[in-house]
Amino acid sequence: MMNQNARVPSVVLEDMTVTQLEEKRLGCRSILREFCLNTTAHGLPGIARSKTRHNRIFWSVAFIIFTGFGMMALVHDNTQLPLIETAGIELAPGRRHKLGYKKKATYFLSSPYTKCTDKVPFSMQAMFENYNNADYLYSEALCYQLCGQVYTYEQCGCVSPLLWNSRTLYIPSINRVVFADLCDYDNSCYTKAIGEVLTSSSLMNDYCSECSQECLIRNFNVQTSSLSAPADWEMEYIKTFVENSSIPLPVNWNSTWYEQIHKNYLVINVVRETSIVENNTQSAAIGTVDVLSNIGGQTGLWIGISFLSIMELIEVLYQLIRHEYYVIRTKIGIASQ
Structure with a gap:
């Protein structure tokens, strides 16, 4: 009896553990499926929508054959929200980029x-709240993205998948912040x-009435160049490094x-070409003193x-007005007598 009672909790705990693992697995699959359905990468939506194994294999092979792999890079200021989908630089593998x-x-x-x-509008500040302790400033491009997403949400009930990071929206018609699908x-x-x-x-x-130009615009003029890499003498070192790391290796490695x-x-090597910052400052062509000087001149x-x-x-006008006032006052005094 003691042994039988001792086994019951272990079985229950084991069932609970299996259930939790199954829920986590299903949760991960749902997240991956949502990403594949809404991503702009061609082929992945077809894989996610596939109902049969043969259809899934077809889209997987097509994705591998026709899709390019690489990395995207963007040089930006710490106070600028990186809009990598519009300003990112595509980098191909098998090369050393500068x-x-x-x-x-x-x-x-x-x-x-x-x-x-x-000034950061409330609609943009609501989006910035999703970035932990990020000190992002106002961006005209981001403002236009958000107002376009708001109109899209009101018309379609969802937002553009191309701007997947602009999903936290303030909807003025309902005066509420929503996380749009x-x-x-x-x-x-x-x-x-x-x-x-x-x-x-x-x-x-x-x-988009709040979308005005920024008073301060920071740009980074980037020059890209690349060389074929890695060199033959680096191959053995890279091979040893990969085999000793936690990177999963293919079967035919x-x-x-x-x-x-x-x-x-x-x-990727990011290099600052010069420490000199080019500053362009707009100044008023005519000030208050210049206006008065031009009028007088x-x-x-x-x-x-x-x-x-x-x-x-x-002074002449003052004297005339004063004289007329005196004449009118005198006539009124005579008439009253």
Whole structure:
């Protein structure tokens, strides 16, 4: 009896452990399936939608044959949200890449000279809350992305999968922040909605009225170059490093390790070409003193009036008004008698 009672808890715990592992496995599969259905990589949505093994094998082979592999890189400032899907640089494997950059800063005058702004709107701040302790500043490009996503959500109930990181949206019509679902890649609703926003001035005024130019724009001019890599004398060292690491190796590694390294090897060297930062500062062409000087100069040149003449004219007008006031007051006094 003692042995039988001792086994019951272990069986229950074992069943609970199996159930938890199964739930985690299903959760991971659902996350992967959602990513595959909504990613812009051609072939992955076909794999996720496949109902049969043969269909899944077909899309998997097509994805491997026709899809390129590599890495994307982006040089940006710490206060800039990296929009790698639009500004990223694609890097191919089997090469040693060098990214040489120069920093450039452009400063614009605030109102009344320009309509630039550095204020982060609430819709953008709601998105920044998902980035832990990130100190991102206002971005005009991101502002237009968010307002386009808001209109798309109101029209389609989902947002563009191309902008998958812009899913936390503030919807003014319901005065609430939502985490929107991604539209299916083959759904034409989101492309139609974004096209409507971009081509309609009234919709731009309604949804993107807060999107003004930044008062400070930081750019990085990147020059890319690459060499074939790795060299033959590096192959043995790389092979030893890979075999001693936790990287999973293919079954035929012993016979194909040379090709595998060339296919998956990629090096990026980010180099600052110069410590000099190019600053472009917008300045007012005419100030208050310049305006007064121009008025005085132009009037003196063309009609011979100076500021002293203007003061004399003001004095004459004052004397005339005072005289008329005295005459009117005298007439009123005589009439009252």
